[in-house]
Amino acid sequence: MDASQLAHLARQASRHLAILDNQTKNAALEQIRNELINQADRIFAANRQDMDRSVGEGLPEPLRKRLKFDARKLDDVSQGIKDLTRLPDPVGRTQMATRLDLGLDLYRVSCPIGVIGVIFESRPDALVQISCLCLKSGNAALLKGGSEARETNRVLADIIDGAGQAAGLPAGWIGLLETRAEVDQLLAMDEDVDLLIPRGSNAFVRYIMDHTRIPVLGHADGVCHLYIDKACDPEMAIRLAVDSKIQYVAVCNAAETILLHADLADSLLPRLAVALKAERVEIYGCERVCARLGCLPVHDWHTEYLDYKVSLKLVGSLDEAVAHINRYGSGHTEAIVTADPEAARRFLQETDSGNVFWNCSTRFSDGFRYGFGAEVGISTGKIHARGPVGLEGLVTYQYRLLGQGQTVADYAAGTKTFCHQPLDREYPLHPENADNHD
Amino acid sequence: MDASQLAHLARQASRHLAILDNQTKNAALEQIRNELINQADRIFAANRQDMDRSVGEGLPEPLRKRLKFDARKLDDVSQGIKDLTRLPDPVGRTQMATRLDLGLDLYRVSCPIGVIGVIFESRPDALVQISCLCLKSGNAALLKGGSEARETNRVLADIIDGAGQAAGLPAGWIGLLETRAEVDQLLAMDEDVDLLIPRGSNAFVRYIMDHTRIPVLGHADGVCHLYIDKACDPEMAIRLAVDSKIQYVAVCNAAETILLHADLADSLLPRLAVALKAERVEIYGCERVCARLGCLPVHDWHTEYLDYKVSLKLVGSLDEAVAHINRYGSGHTEAIVTADPEAARRFLQETDSGNVFWNCSTRFSDGFRYGFGAEVGISTGKIHARGPVGLEGLVTYQYRLLGQGQTVADYAAGTKTFCHQPLDREYPLHPENADNHD
Numbered sequence: 001m002d003a004s005q006l007a008h009l010a011r012q013a014s015r016h017l018a019i020l021d022n023q024t025k026n027a028a029l030e031q032i033r034n035e036l037i038n039q040a041d042r043i044f045a046a047n048r049q050d051m052d053r054s055v056g057e058g059l060p061e062p063l064r065k066r067l068k069f070d071a072r073k074l075d076d077v078s079q080g081i082k083d084l085t086r087l088p089d090p091v092g093r094t095q096m097a098t099r100l101d102l103g104l105d106l107y108r109v110s111c112p113i114g115v116i117g118v119i120f121e122s123r124p125d126a127l128v129q130i131s132c133l134c135l136k137s138g139n140a141a142l143l144k145g146g147s148e149a150r151e152t153n154r155v156l157a158d159i160i161d162g163a164g165q166a167a168g169l170p171a172g173w174i175g176l177l178e179t180r181a182e183v184d185q186l187l188a189m190d191e192d193v194d195l196l197i198p199r200g201s202n203a204f205v206r207y208i209m210d211h212t213r214i215p216v217l218g219h220a221d222g223v224c225h226l227y228i229d230k231a232c233d234p235e236m237a238i239r240l241a242v243d244s245k246i247q248y249v250a251v252c253n254a255a256e257t258i259l260l261h262a263d264l265a266d267s268l269l270p271r272l273a274v275a276l277k278a279e280r281v282e283i284y285g286c287e288r289v290c291a292r293l294g295c296l297p298v299h300d301w302h303t304e305y306l307d308y309k310v311s312l313k314l315v316g317s318l319d320e321a322v323a324h325i326n327r328y329g330s331g332h333t334e335a336i337v338t339a340d341p342e343a344a345r346r347f348l349q350e351t352d353s354g355n356v357f358w359n360c361s362t363r364f365s366d367g368f369r370y371g372f373g374a375e376v377g378i379s380t381g382k383i384h385a386r387g388p389v390g391l392e393g394l395v396t397y398q399y400r401l402l403g404q405g406q407t408v409a410d411y412a413a414g415t416k417t418f419c420h421q422p423l424d425r426e427y428p429l430h431p432e433n434a435d436n437h438d
Numbered sequence: 439m440d441a442s443q444l445a446h447l448a449r450q451a452s453r454h455l456a457i458l459d460n461q462t463k464n465a466a467l468e469q470i471r472n473e474l475i476n477q478a479d480r481i482f483a484a485n486r487q488d489m490d491r492s493v494g495e496g497l498p499e500p501l502r503k504r505l506k507f508d509a510r511k512l513d514d515v516s517q518g519i520k521d522l523t524r525l526p527d528p529v530g531r532t533q534m535a536t537r538l539d540l541g542l543d544l545y546r547v548s549c550p551i552g553v554i555g556v557i558f559e560s561r562p563d564a565l566v567q568i569s570c571l572c573l574k575s576g577n578a579a580l581l582k583g584g585s586e587a588r589e590t591n592r593v594l595a596d597i598i599d600g601a602g603q604a605a606g607l608p609a610g611w612i613g614l615l616e617t618r619a620e621v622d623q624l625l626a627m628d629e630d631v632d633l634l635i636p637r638g639s640n641a642f643v644r645y646i647m648d649h650t651r652i653p654v655l656g657h658a659d660g661v662c663h664l665y666i667d668k669a670c671d672p673e674m675a676i677r678l679a680v681d682s683k684i685q686y687v688a689v690c691n692a693a694e695t696i697l698l699h700a701d702l703a704d705s706l707l708p709r710l711a712v713a714l715k716a717e718r719v720e721i722y723g724c725e726r727v728c729a730r731l732g733c734l735p736v737h738d739w740h741t742e743y744l745d746y747k748v749s750l751k752l753v754g755s756l757d758e759a760v761a762h763i764n765r766y767g768s769g770h771t772e773a774i775v776t777a778d779p780e781a782a783r784r785f786l787q788e789t790d791s792g793n794v795f796w797n798c799s800t801r802f803s804d805g806f807r808y809g810f811g812a813e814v815g816i817s818t819g820k821i822h823a824r825g826p827v828g829l830e831g832l833v834t835y836q837y838r839l840l841g842q843g844q845t846v847a848d849y850a851a852g853t854k855t856f857c858h859q860p861l862d863r864e865y866p867l868h869p870e871n872a873d874n875h876d
Contacts, residue, residue: 384822
């Protein structure tokens with residue numbers, strides 16, 4: 001089956017998925033979890049093929065680490081599925097209710113988006129995670145993984161699809177794409193695909209955006225900043241700088257640039273440098289920092305190192321810090337260290353990023369730490385979903401208006417008028433509470 | 439100034455607009471309203487130039503009607519601005535609050551999107567409405583109107599910009615584009631423009647989507663359906679069919695297709711035909727309808743007539759009605775007439791459109807009727823905003839995390855754990871309630 005046939009089938013399946021209740025979706029998730037465990041040896045064997053081939057092809061060590069799917073990864077995804085079954089159904093939630101007039105009630109109810117295309121890189125565990133997130137939110141999923149993981153992905157998709165269908169999901173609820181040509185086909189299928197979620201390099205995400213009219217929930221670079229204000233506790237500043245930079249360097253919410261108030265150049269700068277160097281962090285400075293520390297100059301303030309490297313700049317004021325961040329940041333996560341609530345207030349309001357923090361590490365920027373229970377990704381865009389995106393990012397809503405034969409002509413003529421009163425009630429036409437409708 | 443300079447300036451202005459309080463924004467709106475009234479003669483004179491030229495250029499009558507900006511239109515926009523000042527500030531609202539741990543509180547707070555590009559057609563009153571909606575929501579606006587309204591648009595933009603700046607708004611908060619070439623420039627400015635709202639034909643919206651990586655809040659056709667179920671009150675069915683079709687034929691929420699349960703072919707169909715013909719509606723039918731009524735056959739079920747014309751089809755079941763709508767509809771508004779709550783429940787859940795109605799006219803699909811107080815447009819997309827879009831569609835949100843020096847290392851090591859308790863409180867760092875922060 002080619003990509004366009006898969007997309008047509010996914011569109012059809014999506015209408016069935018949209019009306020499944022939470023119990024059915026959870027039973028399917030449970031079945032998927034069991035089958036992944038039952039067929040673990042088959043998965044590991046496929047993954048060994050991918051691993052062996054990738055050694056031969058000279059895949060770099062960090063990528064091979066991501067490619068590996070072993071018992072520990074299986075435990076992780078299995079736990080992830082279990083957690084997902086415990087989350088409330090994101091579909092069918094009443095987001096708003098208004099009485100327009102007596103006997104004319106408006107409800108805004110969450111519903112699935114439809115068909116979601118996800119393009120991800122080497123980690124095959126992402127395939128499990130994404131397909132289960134789509135299932136829980138009632139969406140059909142078209143998935144394209146990295147070619148280095150093709151054997152693992154094929155086996156995982158086959159197990160997940162089979163277990164899902166055995167639990168009553170419609171054929172086509174998950175589709176696996178395998179070639180770059182199929183991705184290009186996918187980009188043209190705006191009739192059948194409602195949202196694209198590319199996970200990859202910045203250049204890749206931009207390529208996707210340039211070649212489709214399908215909306216894209218994109219994650220660009222994480223060029224995160226920590227600004228150390230002059231009115232800070234120096235111990236806290238050093239602790240947060242170290243944690244933001246090195247607690248896990250390879251991730252998007254690690255700090256890449258530290259901005260330090262120039263008044264702290266004599267007192268805090270040398271201590272900060274010692275603390276960072278003790279953690280093997282190389283400092284790249286602005287001119288003044290280089291002069292004081294004898295370090296290398298920053299090449300480009302847009303740089304996302306994802307490594308034991310940091311850009312360090314002295315700024316004369318909060319305004320300069322905010323302006324630097326709004327110019328060079330990627331809209332991901334920025335933190336201020338300050339004892340001054342007014343400085344914090346302004347920083348949090350004026351910094352144009354999805355996540356803005358006061359006196360804590362940039363590394364907190366994460367759907368699980370936020371308590372979402374699941375994470376679709378982190379959006380650096382501003383439309384639809386911003387920051388860490390939970391299941392909520394995979395649903396949209398419908399306005400449902402329940403009347404008793406009302407025409408607009410009566411309201412236009414003024415024989416009837418709208419009252420627009422907020423209603424404190426749930427949408428009454430769910431199967432489980434259909435009796436409540438009066 | 440060219441489009442890219444206007445966009446740069448708008449980006450800078452947007453950071454100032456984002457931090458304005460509601461009082462300042464309302465004062466600016468009031469100032470704009472006063473100046474529009476004070477300079478009414480100047481506006482009318484410019485509009486006469488456009489009207490005269492458009493007669494010479496042979497602009498069709500309905501478009502000239504839309505182009506006209508007279509005392510009545512001024513009254514309308516003036517009332518619209520007054521209404522807008524009475525709405526609560528869409529910015530700075532606490533959408534979610536969670537205690538992650540003691541002394542580590544997460545807030546989701548609404549904030550402006552940034553710079554919004556709006557491309558609209560001949561109605562110059564749209565320029566006033568859009569710029570005021572952007573101002574109220576703290577966004578900078580880049581506007582491109584129809585060339586037939588260029589003199590009126592120029593004067594309106596000049597008055598609005600001047601009054602806004604006199605009230606303290608930053609230079610560049612509103613920018614007027616005048617040529618198609620500037621629109622093409624705008625489409626490339628994804629660094630400076632956050633959202634595009636095209637208002638125009640379907641082909642035009644698709645052109646925009648195909649030529650930009652900026653997110654698009656698009657309105658496509660309104661191919662709305664009314665499905666008359668077999669278990670309906672026939673009087674109500676006829677009343678709603680007539681209202682949905684002819685209460686105002688030229689708008690997107692007018693019904694274009696009526697689906698009638700085949701069991702009603704003998705009883706209701708002839709009466710429905712009489713009622714529609716009495717309102718001068720031409721019926722285009724499916725094969726069976728044509729055989730019974732002797733009408734012309736439907737050319738294309740996707741048709742949006744925007745006229746006294748309707749497509750009429752007999753369907754064998756609710757399932758067939760839903761399948762027809764999901765195939766031929768544009769995702770705008772669909773209504774069912776039925777006395778059967780189970781049929782209504784299924785129709786509302788299974789129909790994949792932004793607005794789904796039970797026993798009322800499709801014409802209710804409108805931001806003002808929904809009680810939003812203002813309408814940005816009606817979105818037939820599913821991402822970001824769906825259905826009638828109020829001011830809410832012009833804001834996004836930020837996650838703001840307030841800590842006391844917490845590092846992620848402590849949580850990773852297990853020396854601290856997250857509690858994830860919902861907090862029943864507002865974000866404490868607004869200027870007006872900064873004292874509340876503990």
